[in-house]
Amino acid sequence: MSYESIILILFVIASFVSIIAKRINLPYTIALVAVGLTLGAMHLLHPPSLTQELLYSIFLPPLVFEAAIHLRTSDLWRDGLVISTLVIPGVVVSTLVTAAVIVPISIHYTQIEVITWSVGILFGAAVAATDPVAVVSLFNKLGTPRRLRLLIESESLLNDGTSIVVFILALQFIQGSLGSPQTAVIDFFRIVGLGLIVGSIIGLASAFIMHHLDDAMITITLTTVAAYSSFLIADKLGVSGVMSTVATGLIIGEKGLSEVLFPIY
Structure with a gap:
């Protein structure tokens, strides 16, 4: 078949x-x-088979964009402290707890190759940035408070920056090329910051064009192009495609276009 x-x-x-x-x-x-x-x-x-390219380049951009376009920067600023706590310390703790579970298990069961702490942290960083699509869908069905949905969705969109930094540090340690803490900080701002800049540029350009259109189908098509292009361009430049798509979605949503694209949300 x-x-x-x-x-x-x-x-x-x-x-x-x-x-x-x-x-x-x-x-x-x-x-x-x-x-x-x-x-x-x-x-x-x-x-x-679900390949990395299929998941990363086809499914991820529209999922991230659809979540970002319904968020408002005013809400993010209002709950910035809580969201930051979940995004940075929360992801780091989740990474360490994951490593603390799988390392002893690999030592206890002799048929499993022993996993070192550095590999455990690498794995923990890879799975710490969770996606709550199923949880948010259930929240919408149960009618949970909007602020709770906002916190969950915001943490999901922004936790990639922290997990990327931890993953890079663990990988560099395994490869014996771990630099100084200053280098890690620079990499963080380069990957995340430049990704946000790329997404902001694409978002502003797309929103400007959409405001001069009166055809819903063309607007939807241009939105799809914006979601994928922001991700792919940032990825090709070696910065965060997820952060770029988040910035594009936030800007287009802030311009009031989410009601045009998703009127029944």
Whole structure:
């Protein structure tokens, strides 16, 4: 069976899962995970392999952009202290806790190759920057307070900067090329800061053009171009594509275009 047919079948199954989950009052994301695990265990379908390029370049930009476009910079400033605590100390603690769990486990079970602390921290940094798509979807269904959703979404969008720095430091330590703390700080501002600058430029240019358009379809198309171009251009320049896409989404959302693009959000 071709990959196109398998993807179509998976979309059909996901649609049926959504209908059934709604009828039995079960969160859609939980039902989808359960059905997915069942299909995987039964080996009925063999979906295409998810490569790094597919996930990083195709799926990630629109997810990040869609979340950023609904945020407001005024809300971010208001809860800046709480969000910063979650983004920096929170991610670092999460990274260390992950390492503290997997390192003893690898030592205790002799059939597993022993994982050093540096490798454990490297792995912890890779998984610390979580994405709460399923959680936010459940929040929307349950009608949780808007501020709680804001904190979760903001932390998810901004935690990549911290995890990138920790990951780079751990990787450089493993490779024996760890520089000074000053170098790490410079890398942080270069990766995150320049990513924000690239995204801001693309966001301002896109918002300016959109304000002079009166065609919703063209506006949606231009928004898609802005989301992907901000990510890909920043990535090609060696800076954070995620931060660039966040900046583009925030600027376009701040210009009041989210109501045009997502009127029923």
